[in-house]
Amino acid sequence: MKKFLLLALAVVFAAALFVGCAPAGEETSSAPSESASAQTDTDSQSSAEDDSLQKIMDKGEFIMGMDVSFPPMGFKDEEGNLTGFDVELAQAVAEHMGVKVNLQAIDWNAKEMELNTGTIDVIWNGYTITPERQEQVLMSEPYMENAQVIVVRADSDINSLADVAGKTLGVQDGSSAEEAVNADEEFASSIGKTVKFDNNVMALMDLANGQVDAVAVDSVVADYYSAQTPDTYKILDETLAPEEYGIGFRKGDEAFMNAVMDALKEMKEDGTAAEISNKWFGRDVTTF
Incomplete structure (x- = not known):
């Protein structure tokens, strides 16, 4: 009996030694690192927080802030209707996205404030890309030179x-x-x-x-x-x-911006962009 007990203790002791001497990597290989977990959580959070496109789709329109005295980009015609190159381009983008565009006259000197307070969804009317503006808004890639x-x-x-x-x-x-x-x-x-x-x-x-x-x-x-x-x-x-001209979006509205740029590139491929550009400039001036 005493021999049997000693044998059993020896087996337990040997097992403990085996576990204790296992390589450190084997002990943690099945669990993700803290940095990897944090990155995954951050990516998931960013994806969940950017519901900008979904908001546009839910309300069925985006509000375009514009200077209504800026021909040929955006202005009122003789009958008082808003028209222009940027206006028709935005209307075509909205149609491609399955929504409408609501044209909103704004004080051009307060355009970034109008955007960031939610009065409008985009600044789109001959909006020049500058480093100062890129600090205030999410700027699209250029669509026209000037x-x-x-x-x-x-x-x-x-x-x-x-x-x-x-x-x-x-x-x-x-x-x-x-x-x-x-x-x-x-x-x-x-x-x-x-x-x-x-x-x-x-x-x-x-x-x-x-x-x-x-x-x-x-x-x-x-x-x-x-x-x-x-x-x-x-x-x-x-x-x-x-x-170069670009379109201004609120910081963090990447999903909405990407959808607009995708629509523009579809219009480039199907000839819609060239048709609108030829109407206003006699040639295709788009650069996207």
């Missing part, structure tokens, strides 16, 4: 940026044209006086009436008005800054 130019009266003796020195320059308040002027310190310091306007239409009207000597504006706007009234305006050959 530049900032100087427009003067057709009979003006201003023929270069240097000739604007000491003159009165008009800009839309809060616009990328204003940012481009301020970014060129040498040019900005040479200007005699800067006058800010609520929109480009008012700025160009005051230019035609002689209230300002020049206006800094997007090239697409300058080209449009020059085509409409060829004997009224002249566009300087020198540009202030090349740039």
Whole structure:
């Protein structure tokens, strides 16, 4: 009996030694690491939190904030209807997504606030991509190229940026044209006086009436008005800054943004984007 007991104890002791000497990796191989578990939890949380697309689909529309005095991108026609390149592009995107677009006129100088407070769902109306704006909103990839130019009266003796020195320059308040002027310190310091306007239409009207000597504006706007009234305006050959247009979304709304960009790329493939672009510009200006 005593021998049997000693034998049993020896077996238990040997088993304990075997377990104690097992490699450390074998003991933890069946359980995920804390970092892996944390990453999985974070990914799941991010996926669950980004319900931006689902919210749009549930309400059946997205609200597009726009400057209604920015032809040919977005403006009111003679009958008071909102139209323009960006308007028709957004309407086609909404149709591809199976929702509607609600066009909302906003104060362009407060566009980021309107977006981040939920008054609108996107900023889409000749919205130039800049580092400052990328800090405030989730910016899409570019869909169109543009530049900032100087427009003067057709009979003006201003023929270069240097000739604007000491003159009165008009800009839309809060616009990328204003940012481009301020970014060129040498040019900005040479200007005699800067006058800010609520929109480009008012700025160009005051230019035609002689209230300002020049206006800094997007090239697409300058080209449009020059085509409409060829004997009224002249566009300087020198540009202030090349740039690209994008669509602004709220930070964290990646799902909604991706759905919009997917729709745009579908429209590029099926010819819808080219058709809209040809209507407004006579060629396909889209870059997505």
